[in-house]
Structures are given as C-alpha cells and as structure tokens.
Amino acid sequence: MFDTLSDRLTATFRTLRGKGRLSDADIDETLREIRIALLEADVSLSVVREFVAAVREQARTEEVSKALNPAQQIVKIVNDELVSILGGETRLLRFAKKPPTVIMLAGLQGSGKTTLAGKLAVWLKSQGHTPMLVAADLQRPNAVTQLQVVAQQAGVAAYAPQPGNGVGDPVEVARQAKEVAAHHLHDVVIVDTAGRLGVDTELMQQAADIKAAVDPDEVLFVVDAMIGQDAVNTAKAFADGVGFDGVVLTKLDGDARGGAALSIARVIGKPIMFASNGEKLADFDVFHPDRMAGRILDMGDVLTLIEQAERHLDREESQKAASKLLGLGGGEFGLQDFLGQMQAVRRMGPLSKVFGMLPGMGQMREQIDAIDEREIDRIEAIIFSMTPAERANVSILNGSRRARIAKGAGVQVSDVNNLVNRFVEARKMMQSMGGMMGAGPGGPKKGRTTPAAKKKGRGVSGNPAKRNQAAQPVQPAVTVPDPTAFGAGGMPTSEAELAEAMKGFQLPPEMQQFLNPKNKGPR
Amino acid sequence: MNPVYWLAIAAAVIVVVVAAVLVVRSRGKALPPVEERQVLPPAAPARPTEPGELESQAPAEVAEPSTTTLDIPEAPASRLVRLRRRLAGSQNALARGLADLLSQDRIDAATWDDFETTLITSDLGVGPATELTTRLRQRLAVDGVVDPATAHAVLRQELIALVGPDLDRTVHTAGGQGPDGEDLPGVVLVVGVNGTGKTTTVGKLARVLVAEGRTVMLGAADTFRAAATEQLTTWGERVGVETVRGAEGADPASVAYTAVAAGRDSGVDVVLVDTAGRLHTKTGLMDELGKVKRVIEKVAPVTEVLLVLDATTGQNGLTQARTFAEVVDVTGIVLTKLDGSAKGGIVVQVQRELGVPVKLIGLGEGVDDLAPFDPAQFVDGVLGD
Numbered sequence: 001m002f003d004t005l006s007d008r009l010t011a012t013f014r015t016l017r018g019k020g021r022l023s024d025a026d027i028d029e030t031l032r033e034i035r036i037a038l039l040e041a042d043v044s045l046s047v048v049r050e051f052v053a054a055v056r057e058q059a060r061t062e063e064v065s066k067a068l069n070p071a072q073q074i075v076k077i078v079n080d081e082l083v084s085i086l087g088g089e090t091r092l093l094r095f096a097k098k099p100p101t102v103i104m105l106a107g108l109q110g111s112g113k114t115t116l117a118g119k120l121a122v123w124l125k126s127q128g129h130t131p132m133l134v135a136a137d138l139q140r141p142n143a144v145t146q147l148q149v150v151a152q153q154a155g156v157a158a159y160a161p162q163p164g165n166g167v168g169d170p171v172e173v174a175r176q177a178k179e180v181a182a183h184h185l186h187d188v189v190i191v192d193t194a195g196r197l198g199v200d201t202e203l204m205q206q207a208a209d210i211k212a213a214v215d216p217d218e219v220l221f222v223v224d225a226m227i228g229q230d231a232v233n234t235a236k237a238f239a240d241g242v243g244f245d246g247v248v249l250t251k252l253d254g255d256a257r258g259g260a261a262l263s264i265a266r267v268i269g270k271p272i273m274f275a276s277n278g279e280k281l282a283d284f285d286v287f288h289p290d291r292m293a294g295r296i297l298d299m300g301d302v303l304t305l306i307e308q309a310e311r312h313l314d315r316e317e318s319q320k321a322a323s324k325l326l327g328l329g330g331g332e333f334g335l336q337d338f339l340g341q342m343q344a345v346r347r348m349g350p351l352s353k354v355f356g357m358l359p360g361m362g363q364m365r366e367q368i369d370a371i372d373e374r375e376i377d378r379i380e381a382i383i384f385s386m387t388p389a390e391r392a393n394v395s396i397l398n399g400s401r402r403a404r405i406a407k408g409a410g411v412q413v414s415d416v417n418n419l420v421n422r423f424v425e426a427r428k429m430m431q432s433m434g435g436m437m438g439a440g441p442g443g444p445k446k447g448r449t450t451p452a453a454k455k456k457g458r459g460v461s462g463n464p465a466k467r468n469q470a471a472q473p474v475q476p477a478v479t480v481p482d483p484t485a486f487g488a489g490g491m492p493t494s495e496a497e498l499a500e501a502m503k504g505f506q507l508p509p510e511m512q513q514f515l516n517p518k519n520k521g522p523r
Numbered sequence: 524m525n526p527v528y529w530l531a532i533a534a535a536v537i538v539v540v541v542a543a544v545l546v547v548r549s550r551g552k553a554l555p556p557v558e559e560r561q562v563l564p565p566a567a568p569a570r571p572t573e574p575g576e577l578e579s580q581a582p583a584e585v586a587e588p589s590t591t592t593l594d595i596p597e598a599p600a601s602r603l604v605r606l607r608r609r610l611a612g613s614q615n616a617l618a619r620g621l622a623d624l625l626s627q628d629r630i631d632a633a634t635w636d637d638f639e640t641t642l643i644t645s646d647l648g649v650g651p652a653t654e655l656t657t658r659l660r661q662r663l664a665v666d667g668v669v670d671p672a673t674a675h676a677v678l679r680q681e682l683i684a685l686v687g688p689d690l691d692r693t694v695h696t697a698g699g700q701g702p703d704g705e706d707l708p709g710v711v712l713v714v715g716v717n718g719t720g721k722t723t724t725v726g727k728l729a730r731v732l733v734a735e736g737r738t739v740m741l742g743a744a745d746t747f748r749a750a751a752t753e754q755l756t757t758w759g760e761r762v763g764v765e766t767v768r769g770a771e772g773a774d775p776a777s778v779a780y781t782a783v784a785a786g787r788d789s790g791v792d793v794v795l796v797d798t799a800g801r802l803h804t805k806t807g808l809m810d811e812l813g814k815v816k817r818v819i820e821k822v823a824p825v826t827e828v829l830l831v832l833d834a835t836t837g838q839n840g841l842t843q844a845r846t847f848a849e850v851v852d853v854t855g856i857v858l859t860k861l862d863g864s865a866k867g868g869i870v871v872q873v874q875r876e877l878g879v880p881v882k883l884i885g886l887g888e889g890v891d892d893l894a895p896f897d898p899a900q901f902v903d904g905v906l907g908d
Contacts, residue, residue, distance in 0.1 A: 036649050042837030045644050109860065109888075110718025110833060114749075139888070141726075141757035142750045149749030149771075165757060197863040224718060228646035228837025230865035237864070251717060254802040256839035279717075279747075373806065 043259030087289025107222035109195030112250035118150035132186035135160035139194035198237025231260035647868035690880035715831035717800030726758025727893035742782025803846035834867030859885035
C-alpha cells in the first residue's frame with residue numbers, strides 16, 4: 001500500500017510522534033525505508049548504499065530532528081540529493097567546429113537506438129541542422145530497412161549502402177558515411193549501430209572500431225528506463241568498451257521509475273542528455289533532472305501535469321469554472337461546467353494517468369488503476385441526456401425527468417440519482433472550502449487547519465486506510481498549492497516558489513476518502 | 524456505491540486546482556521576466572486503430588516463401604546441450620557467487636548480508652531476496668551444519684523451489700477441432716513491451732517448431748514499427764515458413780485474423796502471431812491487443828499467449844506482466860537476453876504473483892538460441908554443476 005517514499009516515511013514517523021527529536025535508531029529506520037524505495041525503483045545497490053550514507057549525514061543535523069515534520073524534511077533532503085546527482089552536469093550536444101558533427105548511438109538490443117536516431121534527427125532538423133542517418137546496424141534482420149523508413153518519416157537523408165541482415169562491414173559503412181555527408185553538405189551524421197551486450201567482447205570491439213573510424217563528437221549510450229540492477233554493469237561495459245559522452249533514457253512514457261538513470265549518472269559520471277517518452281518521432285526532449293528525481297521517488301509529477309494542462313485546457317474557461325465551484329461568484333457550478341472540465345481533463349490522457357501524476361496518490365494507486373474509462377463515458381452520457389436547463393440547475397430534476405434521462409443514457413434511474421447526489425455533495429464541499437479561502441487575509445491560515453480539524457471530529461475510523469489518513473500530520477495546502485493564491489496575500493512570484501508550494505500538495509482528506517471504494521459514503 | 528462517480532467529481536476538482544495554478548502562474552509570469560520554458564512534445568496519443576469490419580480491411584498479402592536455399596534448424600537435442608553449456612559458461616554468475624559465499628568456513632551476519640545483496644542485484648526484488656535469505660539461514664541453523672557441500676545442496680533446493688519446479692512449462696501448440704470438425708491450428712500470440720525481442724522470439728520459435736517437424740505460419744501483426752514485418756519475413760524465409768503480412772499501419776487484428784484463417788485453410792499445425800511492442804501504460808494500445816486476441820478467437824482459440832520479458836528489466840517487469848495478464852491472459856513467459864550480464868530475477872516475482880511460468884529462455888543472437896526452461900537444469904546451469 002505504501003508505494004511512495006513520502007507515504008513510507010510518514011508511516012515510519014507516525015510511531016515517533018511525541019518524542020521531540022529523532023534518535024539514531026529512528027534515522028536508521030528511515031534510511032531503511034529510503035533504501036527499499038530506491039531499490040524498488042531499480043537504483044543499483046552500490047549506488048543506494050552510497051546515497052543512503054550521504055543522506056544519513058544530512059539527516060543527523062539539528063534542523064531535521066527538530067523540524068515539525070521530519071518526514072517531509074527527509075524527503076526533501078533525498079530529493080535534493082537526487083536532483084544534484086542527476087543534474088550535476090547537464091549540457092547540450094557539442095557540435096564539431098568543422099562539420100559534419102558525428103553522433104554515434106550505442107546500447108543494448110531493444111533499447112530503442114534506431115527509433116532514437118529518427119527522433120534525434122527530427123529534433124536536430126527543427127533546430128536548423130541537416131542530419132543524415134547512417135545504417136551501421138547490419139546485424140538484426142531488416143534493421144537497415146527500419147532506419148530507412150524512420151529517416152523517411154523524419155524527412156531526413158539516410159545512408160544505407162549495405163543491405164544488412166549480417167552482410168557488410170559496419171565500420172566501413174560508418175567511415176564512408178562521413179565522407180558522403182561532407183560531400184552532400186549534411187552537417188550532422190547520426191550513426192545507428194547494432195544492439196550489443198556488454199559481455200560480448202567481439203561486438204564491443206566492433207563498436208570501438210566504428211568509433212575509431214568516424215571519431216564521433218558525441219557517443220550517446222541509449223538505455224531503456226525499465227532496466228534493472230544490471231544498468232551499472234552494462235553502462236560500465238559500454239564506458240570501458242566504447243566510451244560514451246552522454247546518456248539517453250528511452251521509454252520514459254511507461255511507468256518504470258527509472259532508477260537506472262541515477263545509477264548511471266552516479267557511477268559513470270556522464271550526464272543524461274535526452275529523454276525519449278513516446279513512440280512518435282516528436283516525443284523527445286532534453287532531460288529534466290528534477291522530474292526524474294520525483295519519478296524515482298514516485299512523488300508525482302505536478303510540473304508535467306501543469307504543462308499538459310496548459311496545452312489542453314482553456315485557461316479562461318477553467319478560471320471561470322474554478323471561481324464558480326469555489327463560490328467566488330460567476331454563478332453556480334452546474335453539470336455543464338462539470339462536463340466541460342471533465343472532458344478537458346480527459347483530453348490530457350486517461351484519467352488514471354492524470355491522477356497518477358498528482359503527488360500523494362500512491363496510497364490510492366489501486367483504486368486509480370481500477371478506474372474504468374467506460375464508467376466515465378456513462379457519466380458523460382447521463383449529462384448529455386439532460387437539457388441545458390437541467391444541467392444548469394440539478395434541483396429541477398424530478399422523478400419523471402430522471403426517468404427520461406436514465407432512458408436516454410441507457411442506465412438505471414439509480415445511476416442518475418447517484419451522479420446527481422455525489423455532484424451536489426462535492427460541490428457543497430468545494431464551496432465551503434472556497435468560502436474559507438476567499439475569506440481575506442485571515443483566511444489562509446484557517447483554510448489550512450480546518451479540514452483536518454473537521455476530520456478529527458469524526459473520531460477514529462474503522463477503516464485502516466482512513467485512519468492512516470486521519471493520523472497524517474496536517475499537510476499544508478488544501479486543494480490549492482498556496483491558499484494565498486485566492487486570498488489577498490502575496491502571490492508566489494516565481495515558478496520555483498510555485499513548484500515549492502506544489503511539493504506540499506496533497507489531495508484534501510475528503511477527496512482521498514472519496515477515492516476509497518471501501519468507504520461507504522452517505523447515500 | 525460506485526467510486527467512479529467520486530473519481531469523476533475528483534477529476535473536475537483537479538481541473539479546478541490546475542486552473543487555479545494556471546491563474547497563479549500567469550500572474551506570476553507577469554511580474555518578473557521568467558526564463559523560457561522547454562515545452563515537452565505532446566504525449567503520444569494512442570495509435571489510431573481502424574474501426575470497421577474485418578471484411579472491409581484491405582486483404583493482407585501473403586508473402587511468397589523464398590525459393591532460395593533454406594537453413595536447416597538445429598535438432599532439438601543438440602541445441603539443448605549447447606545451450607545448457609552456454610548458460611553455465613555465461614556471465615550469469617549469480618548462483619555461483621552465492622555458492623561461493625556459502626562455501627566459506629564461517630558464515631556470519633556479514634556473509635548473509637552479502638548474500639542478500641547478491642540476490643537483490645539480480646533484480647529479484649527486496650521482498651523475495653529477504654525471504655530467501657531468511658529461509659536459507661533458518662534451514663542451515665536448524666541443520667546445524669555449515670559445511671560447503673550441505674550449504675550448496677540446500678541452496679540448490681531453495682533456488683529450485685524459488686523458480687517453481689511444478690508448473691506446466693510446455694508451450695501449447697496443439698490446435699483443437701473446430702465446430703465443423705475441421706482441424707484448427709495451434710495459435711501462439713507473442714506480446715510484450717517495446718524492444719524485448721518479440722519478433723526475434725517468434726522467428727526462433729518458428730525454427731524450433733520446424734525442427735520438430737511441425738508446419739508453421741507466421742502472422743506479422745506488428746504493423747506499427749518500421750520494417751517489423753520485413754524482419755519477421757526474413758526470419759520466415761530462412762526456414763521456408765510463410766509469413767502473412769498486412770500493409771504498414773493496417774489494423775493488427777485484421778492481419779492476425781487473416782494469418783490464422785490462412786493457417787487453418789492451408790492446414791498448418793501452428794500459427795505464430797507477432798504483435799507490436801506496446802508499453803503497458805497505453806490504454807489504447809492495450810485495448811488494441813485485446814482486440815487482436817478476440818478477433819483471432821473467431822477463427823481458432825489462442826492456445827498460448829507468450830509474454831516476452833527482457834532479462835535486463837527491473838521491478839517494472841512485474842507491472843508489465845500484471846497489465847498484460849489482465850488484457851490477454853498471459854499463459855507463459857519468454858525471458859530473453861539471458862546471455863548478457865543481467866539475471867532476470869524479476870521473473871521469480873512474476874511467476875509467484877501471477878502464477879505464469881517461464882516457458883522459454885533466449886540465450887543469444889544466434890538463430891537457434893532459444894531453449895525451453897527447466898528449473899532444475901536452469902539452477903544447475905547457473906550453479907555451474
């Protein structure tokens with residue numbers, strides 16, 4: 001159940017409440033949790049050990065043990081440490097003074113080199129370069145054809161003089177490619193090599209020969225984000241056998257936590273330069289160390305969420321809906337607004353993915369995974385079956401209207417009732433929060449504490465999950481990153497501050513309860 | 524009560540939160556000059572699957588088997604011997620390292636710590652590693668013997684127990700009979716995430732079956748990745764096996780259907796269907812995979828669904844296996860790339876949690892480097908016996 005490091009640490013610290021300060025034993029316990037969290041994220045063991053030792057040093061300081069919320073403090077230390085390792089040395093591609101610049105790709109089989117060659121070509125092309133792809137993978141059946149197709153999709157040239165399938169000398173191909181590129185005025189040459197295992201000395205020698213033949217300006221080691229403990233061995237083998245200058249992490253669009261990134265950055269000391277996160281040629285980006293750190297710790301990815309939201313949501317529309325929902329004027333929040341917002345969220349991807357990006361959702365992972373998009377379709381169908389007047393004001397829904405809606409949407413009347421009741425309750429709750437937040441200068445403080453106070457009033461729940469939530473230390477920020485955002489207080493002036501504020505973000509406890517299927521809500 | 528309603532409402536709340544953030548952000552931006560932000564490329568939407576009936580699809584063409592000289596696949600027996608030797612000689616020193624540890628004169632806490640460490644570095648996962656260590660420790664303590672030979676034997680037993688010796692590991696390729704009494708081919712569907720070696724596995728498996736004297740047909744339902752169908756066709760041509768292929772971007776379900784139907788009509792024993800690699804997080808692609816299986820079953824039941832896992836995969840392998848099992852009911856695992864330095868320990872967790880046995884292992888780039896998985900032999904292989 002405790003998937004995220006935050007959750008684990010919170011659970012650990014719960015037992016320590018009231019002690020006032022952390023003993024060494026407490027710290028050891030904490031570090032054990034960190035160790036497991038990192039190992040489960042596929043960070044290699046030797047790196048975990050070093051890392052934990054470094055964190056131990058920092059965790060012993062006064063500030064942490066005296067802090068009100070040591071769990072958050074330690075998470076912050078861990079996070080900062082991760083970011084500093086991952087982003088220790090970021091840099092962009094070095095281009096040759098005299099073109100062509102040669103970029104060579106190397107990696108295990110199936111790490112995504114050929115696809116990456118295409119992505120890199122598209123990226124370089126968009127920056128005004130004229131890349132040429134070179135098919136030096138003559139091993140795998142039809143790898144050459146694949147590269148040609150990729151080049152065609154990317155709209156760049158491909159140099160593939162050999163048919164592949166085990167025929168031809170990749171070293172010779174690479175050597176010729178450089179001359180061909182110079183002749184045809186291509187300023188970047190991307191050499192796609194065959195996948196090879198770190199233990200295969202023969203093929204490693206071949207890679208080294210290719211490198212010697214073309215004298216690349218950058219050798220990029222392409223590694224799959226899903227790789228496990230073997231990442232370090234493999235990276236070492238490539239570093240020794242071929243030598244590389246940078247790392248590209250692929251398949252980041254999966255849900256692997258990508259601890260390998262940390263291992264490689266730490267052990268080999270080469271920067272991670274790019275991240276590839278999708279199957280299309282445009283799904284390629286420079287590497288963001290802070291996001292990777294959050295991912296390894298499974299802390300959610302608010303920044304990506306915000307970026308997605310910016311692309312998919314209509315700002316004014318959302319703003320209007322927000323003020324309506326929070327009761328700050330602009331009319332009542334109706335089902336039409338709800339539908340609009342829900343559709344906007346769905347444009348950002350499957351709901352489970354959107355939820356997953358929120359921090360603090362680890363506890364609810366199973367419920368999130370169980371989200372059935374078709375149920376959401378059904379909800380949409382119910383709303384679609386309502387007249388505009390009904391959507392604006394659900395209180396006019398009488399029995400006959402409900403029966404009509406149920407028929408129109410192909411559901412039972414009870415489903416309609418359910419939706420309407422939940423909607424009204426949720427709206428009421430949001431409005432009461434909105435009221436607190438909009439209450440002026442004194443508001444923010446009140447806004448922080450009230451939800452938790454309300455919780456305590458309910459007594460200890462029989463549901464352990466709920467009990468855990470109730471016992472959680474009061475988290476700052478209810479639904480907004482910083483309550484001052486709505487009040488008269490100061491605005492966060494920079495993105496950094498905002499990101500800081502978002503780190504403490506948690507779903508309000510009420511919301512967390514809603515997501516718990518075991519919780520029998522009021523009917 | 525249905526939690527989905529709450530989720531939907533929560534979704535709206537999240538939008539509102541995000542909207543609030545956006546507002547704050549836009550105001551914040553107006554104050555100081557904010558540095559340029561890198562914009563992520565849009566998240567990949569699901570590949571479009573063509574709607575509509577199968578009949579309306581462009582008919583998949585059947586590649587003519589090449590008339591050039593065919594390879595003769597290695598006979599099963601000699602292959603096994605060779606592969607066992609390879610396994611023992613590979614870098615797969617996991618168990619040997621363990622055995623070395625246990626061969627020490629005195630086994631103290633530090634030794635056990637190293638022992639657990641070695642297990643963890645094989646991607647076994649923290650839980651199973653700790654469990655195995657504790658169990659071994661207890662058994663050795665109870666027996667009161669610490670001589671290397673006993674320790675070695677106990678280790679062998681525990682390792683075999685860990686990989687589950689009593690699971691059914693045969694690859695089911697025997698087809699049944701259709702409702703009209705006609706013979707149906709066995710259908711093997713090969714699935715997995717990108718780059719684990721699905722196409723290669725299909726190619727190798729075809730060779731194994733041909734070597735066993737079965738007739739085989741390949742279905743290239745990977746219509747997405749550039750040149751995947753050509754890759755499979757090349758594999759097929761080498762052993763004279765026909766490959767049914769569709770146009771690039773065609774509906775994989777239609778290609779799979781055509782392949783299995785063609786297999787039935789021409790009376791082959793087994794149809795192997797290769798699918799495109801897909802990350803288990805992409806709902807649309809997983810739905811597409813579900814469709815492939817459903818559509819195949821209109822012709823003949825799928826006798827085996829093989830999930831291909833890469834030995835280098837870490838803890839994410841479990842999530843992968845779980846998701847694939849939900850969608851297509853995986854019946855066996857193929858562990859590829861075992862000839863490298865990775866140990867593929869994740870399959871232990873997969874096997875334990877999902878009850879899906881490892882059936883085949885891939886041990887190299889050679890065309891005949893695919894072996895059936897036998898727990899005892901496997902453990903002996905890695906122990907170097």
